[in-house]
Amino acid sequence: MKAIKGRAKARQAANSSVVDTGARWGLAARGVLYLLIGLLALRVAFGGENQEADSSGAIRELAQQPFGKVLVWAVGIGLVGMALWRLSEALFGSAGPDGDKPGKRVLSAGRCVFYGFMAYSVLSFAASARKNKGSDAKSQDFTARALDLPAGRWLVGIAGLVVIGIGIGVGVRAALRKYHKHLKKAQMSRHVRRAIDVLGVSGGVARGLIYAGAGVFVLLAAAQYDPDEAKGVDGTLRAFAGTPAGPWLLALIAFGLLLFGLFSFALARYRRV
DSSP states (O other): HHHHHHHHHHHHHHHHHHHHHHHHHHHHHHHHHHHHHHHHHHHHHHHHHSSSSSSHHHHHHHHTTTTTHHHHHHHHHHHHHHHHHHHHHHHOOSSTTTTTTTHHHHHHHHHHHHHHHHHHHHHHHHHOOOOOHHHHHHHHHHHHHHHHHHHHHHHHHHHHHHHHHHHHHHHHHHHGGGGGGGGGGGGGOHHHHHHHHHHHHHHHHHHHHHHHHHHHHHHHHHHOGGGGOOOOOOHHHHHHTTSSTTTHHHHHHHHHHHHHHHHHHHHHHHHHO
């Protein structure tokens, strides 16, 4: 009986206003990052920027603005809120009728780890103003260490396939508008719903393309046994500019990232937590 009451209190705490505020702050922080990454990618597309078009470049760009350090701290704290929200989902289930499914909880745990690392990176920069490694360098370092492990080539290859699968899943779920089940539709007008669909589908597909592209480069690193073939967000975006479509494909994907940033702001307002 005490155990049941304890779980009930824990679930109530997970659904508290603190977690709700943290989740919405985190979604807004994610929106800031994607808006900046999209802007940096647009500059890369038209030859006007050498700064990395990834989260590290976005944070450095943010730090250069008026009250930049305060803004960096705000984004870092928001990402902590995002990680704690995902942790509460992993432990107690998420909102919705299928929120208690084991697969949903495992996915939330993975997101918790991802946003936890992002929060650590941002807050470390805010505290010390040291230059963080870009996504390409991080990806290559990780791949090099993995290749040195027993059966490392196979592990890296499997990781590449997993990342490709994640990218495809992100894009397909966005195209199918799976996010609808998480929205507070009763609070949204028809025009708001249409606008959110434009942002969610376009932005989600662009985001999925980047994940899938990064996974292809990890797979290539395994095939060639060369960690330098691995790329992060920045390298993957620049690779799109090297296709026959040239910088226009990169510009299109960059615009999609801008839309995903706006979509994150919309979720901060209308998502059920």
